[in-house]
Amino acid sequence: xxxxxxxxxxxxxxxxxxxxxxxxxxxxxxxxxxxxxxxxxxxxxxxxxxxxxxxxxxxxxxxxxxxxxxxxxxxxxxxxxxxxxxxxxxxxxxxxxxxxxxxxxxxxxxxxxxxxxxxxxxxxx
Numbered sequence: 001x002x003x004x005x006x007x008x009x010x011x012x013x014x015x016x017x018x019x020x021x022x023x024x025x026x027x028x029x030x031x032x033x034x035x036x037x038x039x040x041x042x043x044x045x046x047x048x049x050x051x052x053x054x055x056x057x058x059x060x061x062x063x064x065x066x067x068x069x070x071x072x073x074x075x076x077x078x079x080x081x082x083x084x085x086x087x088x089x090x091x092x093x094x095x096x097x098x099x100x101x102x103x104x105x106x107x108x109x110x111x112x113x114x115x116x117x118x119x120x121x122x123x124x125x
Contacts, residue, residue, distance in 0.1 A: 079113070 079109075082116075
């Protein structure tokens, strides 16, 4: 008895396709390796620009707050000086003139501040 073998067909592997795939993969990796530092630099530059804008806004706000603080301190010192002048005038018995800077003590501090902001002339009475 003779055993016959059927021939097995082997399909040849396509090594050229595999090499081409590796080449494309290597090119993609090379492109990514070159693009990553450039993308990182662009991102950092954008962040630096955004940060500089934010810092300039913060500097402007700080200047405005300092100016407001200076104005408030100046107003407070003027108010204290006016209070001292009025106290001295009352102690020495001075009589206020009709349009003087002395304001009777019956008015509150808010009333006095309002009167300083919007003085009333004697012609209106």
